[in-house]
Amino acid sequence: MAEPGPRIRSRRNLGDRIWASVLTAAGGGVLLVAGLIVAVVSRAAEPAFRTLGVGRFLLGEDWDPVAGSFGALPFIYGTLVTSALALAVALPVAVGLGLFLAEMGPPRLRPPVAFAIETLASIPSVVYGLWGLFVLVPWLRGGLEPALGHALGFLPLFRGPPLGLGYLSAGLLLAIMILPTIASVTLEVLRTVPPALREGALALGATRWEMIRLAVLPHARAGILGAALLGLGRALGETMAVTMVIGNAPEIHASLFAPGYSLPSVIANEFSEATGPLHTAALSALALVLFGVTLVLNGLARVLVLVTRSRAERAA
Amino acid sequence: MSGRRARQARDLAMTLLCGAAVVVALAPLASLLWLVIARGLPGLSPTFFVARPAPVGEPGGGVGNAIVGTLFMVGLASLIAVPIGIGAGVFLAERGDGPLGRAVRFTADVLGGVPSIVVGIVAYAVLVIPMRRFSALAGGLALAILMVPTLARASEEFVRLVPSALREASLALGVPAWRTSLRVVLRTALGGIVTAALLAVARAAGETAPLLFTALNNQYWNVRPDQPTASLTVQIFNYAISPYPQWHAQAWSAALVLLLLVGLLNLLARLASRDRVREGGA
Numbered sequence: 001m002a003e004p005g006p007r008i009r010s011r012r013n014l015g016d017r018i019w020a021s022v023l024t025a026a027g028g029g030v031l032l033v034a035g036l037i038v039a040v041v042s043r044a045a046e047p048a049f050r051t052l053g054v055g056r057f058l059l060g061e062d063w064d065p066v067a068g069s070f071g072a073l074p075f076i077y078g079t080l081v082t083s084a085l086a087l088a089v090a091l092p093v094a095v096g097l098g099l100f101l102a103e104m105g106p107p108r109l110r111p112p113v114a115f116a117i118e119t120l121a122s123i124p125s126v127v128y129g130l131w132g133l134f135v136l137v138p139w140l141r142g143g144l145e146p147a148l149g150h151a152l153g154f155l156p157l158f159r160g161p162p163l164g165l166g167y168l169s170a171g172l173l174l175a176i177m178i179l180p181t182i183a184s185v186t187l188e189v190l191r192t193v194p195p196a197l198r199e200g201a202l203a204l205g206a207t208r209w210e211m212i213r214l215a216v217l218p219h220a221r222a223g224i225l226g227a228a229l230l231g232l233g234r235a236l237g238e239t240m241a242v243t244m245v246i247g248n249a250p251e252i253h254a255s256l257f258a259p260g261y262s263l264p265s266v267i268a269n270e271f272s273e274a275t276g277p278l279h280t281a282a283l284s285a286l287a288l289v290l291f292g293v294t295l296v297l298n299g300l301a302r303v304l305v306l307v308t309r310s311r312a313e314r315a316a
Numbered sequence: 317m318s319g320r321r322a323r324q325a326r327d328l329a330m331t332l333l334c335g336a337a338v339v340v341a342l343a344p345l346a347s348l349l350w351l352v353i354a355r356g357l358p359g360l361s362p363t364f365f366v367a368r369p370a371p372v373g374e375p376g377g378g379v380g381n382a383i384v385g386t387l388f389m390v391g392l393a394s395l396i397a398v399p400i401g402i403g404a405g406v407f408l409a410e411r412g413d414g415p416l417g418r419a420v421r422f423t424a425d426v427l428g429g430v431p432s433i434v435v436g437i438v439a440y441a442v443l444v445i446p447m448r449r450f451s452a453l454a455g456g457l458a459l460a461i462l463m464v465p466t467l468a469r470a471s472e473e474f475v476r477l478v479p480s481a482l483r484e485a486s487l488a489l490g491v492p493a494w495r496t497s498l499r500v501v502l503r504t505a506l507g508g509i510v511t512a513a514l515l516a517v518a519r520a521a522g523e524t525a526p527l528l529f530t531a532l533n534n535q536y537w538n539v540r541p542d543q544p545t546a547s548l549t550v551q552i553f554n555y556a557i558s559p560y561p562q563w564h565a566q567a568w569s570a571a572l573v574l575l576l577l578v579g580l581l582n583l584l585a586r587l588a589s590r591d592r593v594r595e596g597g598a
Contacts, residue, residue, distance in 0.1 A: 015492050024407060026402075029404060030400075122579075126571075127575060135347060135348075272528060287437050299426050
């Protein structure tokens with residue numbers, strides 16, 4: 001017969017141990033999910049790399065599933081062009097938005113603007129696609145693209161017939177969609193800037209903009225870069241909205257007005273109707289490429305945001 | 317003092333530029349919301365909520381089966397994802413300072429950025445190929461994988477808001493650590509955890525890409541987990557890319573229904589943790 005004291009303690013320990021292992025198992029579940037994604041997608045993609053060859057697959061320009069020709073370059077190109085365009089348009093606006101919310105805006109206006117940005121982030125991408133298809137595309141075709149072609153037509157970027165559906169519409173739609181991501185992370189980073197830095201700059205007679213340029217932005221630079229990378233990652237992987245406005249043509253064009261294709265879009269359009277095992281494997285290989293790129297970008301972005309935050313904590 | 321005037325002018329210019337950024341950012345939002353309401357509202361009738369899709373040319377038709385399908389698959393996904401995600405969140409908040417905790421946190425952050433279409437391929441390989449058919453279960457699994465990282469990080473934040481004095485008081489009274497976790501910490505954080513769950517559900521309800529080749533679509537009513545299933549999002553996509561104006565009108569109406577659903581979930585999420593947030597802010 002054990003004495004009451006130790007028995008109670010051991011029951012207590014048992015409860016604690018069970019609870020600890022339940023929690024650890026749930027935490028491990030997250031790692032397991034990550035492992036599952038890596039394992040499943042690599043296995044599905046492997047036949048494509050083995051049969052087609054990594055170099056020939058990634059750099060091939062011809063995509064013709066019926067003829068058994070699988071080249072990934074048009075999709076990689078389309079994804080890069082639209083995402084770069086989206087980032088170029090969204091980053092300045094998002095940083096301006098972040099500065100408005102953190103530093104410059106009238107305090108009364110900040111909460112409604114922040115709420116609107118949250119709303120923007122919560123709209124499903126298929127609704128953005130619907131709006132893009134019936135509002136943005138006609139406007140580009142009838143307004144912006146002819147105007148750009150007229151003014152800047154000497155650049156190959158802005159040549160060709162204004163189709164509406166193409167890289168430009170996909171890039172602009174993506175810019176709208178990644179704006180809230182970049183703006184909210186930028187805001188988070190700006191808030192970590194120690195008040196003493198601001199006060200110091202203002203005490204030296206700096207105007208508000210000089211205070212931002214000399215004290216706030218240098219401190220937040222790495223974090224804003226992280227925010228941009230997060231936005232870029234989101235743009236690379238965005239599927240529905242791009243599928244609806246990019247034109248879905250597996251071609252490579254220098255002109256932003258031309259129709260193209262992106263990695264997620266071709267998977268969305270062709271995966272359920274693949275012509276054979278090699279086609280499915282090739283689409284899975286595209287998914288693996290996409291997964292790898294977004295993984296690296298997101299990892300890098302998180303590290304940058306963390307670095308900014310810990311530097312702020314040290315300074316505070 | 318001309319230098320000073322120039323500096324103040326530059327200050328004013330940058331302030332105006334930031335204001336302009338706000339206008340540029342909000343213009344598309346205003347246009348989108350206005351058009352979804354203006355073009356979606358005329359098609360909304362009681363029939364629209366309870367009927368299934370009608371063929372082209374026939375009047376009426378609705379998204380009743382798609383609403384049910386979305387709720388069904390999001391429900392399945394929640395059954396899988398909520399225990400794992402919230403468990404992981406509590407793990408991160410309560411014992412997440414070791415190397416395993418850091419690894420889980422970083423993985424959850426990185427997983428949050430995985431394109432949803434990639435997750436669709438995972439569910440396809442794990443469920444659709446062995447079952448030899450598209451199914452609500454496969455769609456639910458894909459949505460669950462997307463929900464776990466969001467849930468984990470959000471519930472961690474809310475559990476961390478619980479004042480450590482509460483935890484210490486409970487432990488000092490001799491309550492075992494596991495009961496302290498369950499009865500004191502989780503109970504205090506309950507509103508926040510509900511918020512985290514509702515936000516994840518709202519996000520899942522708006523997903524399209526991972527459903528395209530897992531749940532596919534269905535023109536009929538279905539609540540069997542092993543059958544292809546309609547969803548609001550895939551229905552909007554199919555209507556939008558069709559060549560028929562009648563279906564385009566249905567797409568706008570379905571988009572309005574989807575926005576109302578997502579908006580309602582977000583509103584409930586805010587309400588669930590309102591008291592908690594007010595306490596934290598005060």
